[in-house]
Amino acid sequence: MSVQVIPVDGLPEVHPGDELASMLEGPLRALGARSGDVVVVTQKIVSKAEGRVVPDEDRAAWVERETERVVARRGELTIAATRHGFVCANAGVDASNVDGGGLTLLPVDPDGSAERIRAALARSLAIEGIGVVITDTFGRAWREGVINVAIGVAGIPAMIDLRGAPDHTGRALEATIVALADEIAAASGLVMGKAAHVPAALVRGVATGGARAGRGADLVRGPQDDLFRESPLQALHARRTIRSFAPGPVPREAIEEAIRAACTAPAPHHTRPWRFSVLTGAPARRGLLAAIAEAWRADLRGDATPEDVIARRIANSDAVLGQAPALIVPWVSFSGSHPYADAERSHAEQEMFLLSGGAAIQNLLLALHAQGLASCWISSTLFCQEETRAVLDMDDGWFALGTVACGRMPEGGAARPRPPIDLSSFARFD
Numbered sequence: 355m356s357v358q359v360i361p362v363d364g365l366p367e368v369h370p371g372d373e374l375a376s377m378l379e380g381p382l383r384a385l386g387a388r389s390g391d392v393v394v395v396t397q398k399i400v401s402k403a404e405g406r407v408v409p410d411e412d413r414a415a416w417v418e419r420e421t422e423r424v425v426a427r428r429g430e431l432t433i434a435a436t437r438h439g440f441v442c443a444n445a446g447v448d449a450s451n452v453d454g455g456g457l458t459l460l461p462v463d464p465d466g467s468a469e470r471i472r473a474a475l476a477r478s479l480a481i482e483g484i485g486v487v488i489t490d491t492f493g494r495a496w497r498e499g500v501i502n503v504a505i506g507v508a509g510i511p512a513m514i515d516l517r518g519a520p521d522h523t524g525r526a527l528e529a530t531i532v533a534l535a536d537e538i539a540a541a542s543g544l545v546m547g548k549a550a551h552v553p554a555a556l557v558r559g560v561a562t563g564g565a566r567a568g569r570g571a572d573l574v575r576g577p578q579d580d581l582f583r584e585s586p587l588q589a590l591h592a593r594r595t596i597r598s599f600a601p602g603p604v605p606r607e608a609i610e611e612a613i614r615a616a617c618t619a620p621a622p623h624h625t626r627p628w629r630f631s632v633l634t635g636a637p638a639r640r641g642l643l644a645a646i647a648e649a650w651r652a653d654l655r656g657d658a659t660p661e662d663v664i665a666r667r668i669a670n671s672d673a674v675l676g677q678a679p680a681l682i683v684p685w686v687s688f689s690g691s692h693p694y695a696d697a698e699r700s701h702a703e704q705e706m707f708l709l710s711g712g713a714a715i716q717n718l719l720l721a722l723h724a725q726g727l728a729s730c731w732i733s734s735t736l737f738c739q740e741e742t743r744a745v746l747d748m749d750d751g752w753f754a755l756g757t758v759a760c761g762r763m764p765e766g767g768a769a770r771p772r773p774p775i776d777l778s779s780f781a782r783f784d
């Protein structure tokens with residue numbers, strides 16, 4: 355098999371409203387386009403034709419508008435996931451190769467754009483088996499340099515699943531799924547040099563093995579399989595207190611992973627003074643919440659709080675803790691603290707252990723977040739130590755540090771932007 359990658363020359367500058375397929379028709383006819391050929395066009399000309407060009411004024415604001423989720427940030431550079439799920443620099447907002455200045459935004463629906471071009475070319479050139487790939491130039495997380503990838507696909511498979519097929523020794527392939535459309539896109543980059551101003555190419559001779567046509571969206575890895583969702587720094591910023599949960603249980607392994615992370619927190623005197631009571635069964639969760647509610651009700655009655663206010667406050671708390679499929683009660687023990695004769699130092703010893711509990715819980719929350727889970731830390735058990743110890747069968751030496759409610763991320767839960775942090779309120783540099 356040999357593959358040819360042919361530049362499509364002679365395309366005029368593309369403007370908003372232009373019909374790309376009709377502009378491509380002549381040059382493709384001249385190249386003798388035929389069934390099995392793949393026409394590759396850059397995002398840049400698709401975006402221009404579709405009017406996805408904006409003035410180059412507030413670039414940062416455009417990047418923010420095009421961003422669904424920040425993956426990493428450094429200085430001016432934002433690596434962001436777009437609404438399509440592509441992870442790329444500046445959410446695909448790009449200033450290169452735009453005549454007269456301006457920025458291009460990614461097409462709203464690159465697969466739809468590819469399909470429209472494919473259908474129009476199939477009609478005008480009378481070729482049914484023609485494929486279209488729309489490319490953009492992306493950097494890669496682990497490798498230097500940029501490369502063309504497929505963001506829109508029509509008429510050809512985006513991927514070829516070789517799992518189960520024999521390799522040349524006859525051994526069955528276990529994990530190989532070839533990103534065919536990305537390979538075509540990368541090959542087209544060989545003739546579509548940005549500086550050379552060739553925004554289209556014809557790739558001939560690609561073997562698809564009879565696989566069905568796919569879409570660029572097929573190449574976007576889903577969150578459940580994405581091990582690299584955020585940079586560590588970004589994850590610290592992105593964790594939020596989330597008080598509602600999507601239906602469904604939390605996998606036990608995810609909670610175990612989070613507790614392991616919690617147990618890496620710094621603690622005084624080389625201790626690990628924490629325990630975690632994990633309640634995922636409904637009776638256990640109900641038992642804890644009933645004990646907390648009873649203790650709280652008694653406290654509030656002692657304060658002469660009106661019954662309707664008590665009922666409302668308990669109902670509000672239940673609306674969060676009662677909906678969570680997993681409740682984790684973190685505990686700290688002060689038994690490792692050093693004895694001192696004076697109250698000040700004895701108190702400071704206890705505070706150190708308490709602080710380590712806070713550090714462990716922050717790790718727990720961050721690890722839940724890193725696994726795509728929602729959580730919130732609620733004071734609750736802090737105010738009813740005895741009752742919590744009784745219902746969770748803990749010895750007197752343990753101090754409950756509230757309750758962490760955990761569940762699946764609700765729709766849009768991850769996307770809430772955190773207000774900017776004004777450092778002058780928090781830090782002083784001398």
Ligand SMILES: Cc1cc2nc3c(=O)[nH]c(=O)nc-3n(C[C@H](O)[C@H](O)[C@H](O)COP(=O)(O)O)c2cc1C
Pocket residue numbers: 593594595596597730731732733734756
């Ligand atoms: C010790 C502690 C107790 C908390 N108790 C509650 C609580 O009882 N109810 C609640 O809604 N949030 C509670 N929170 C969560 C804070 O309200 C939350 O961290 C704050 O709103 C900031 O939100 P963020 O975590 O998204 O930045 C508690 C946080 C801590 C550290």
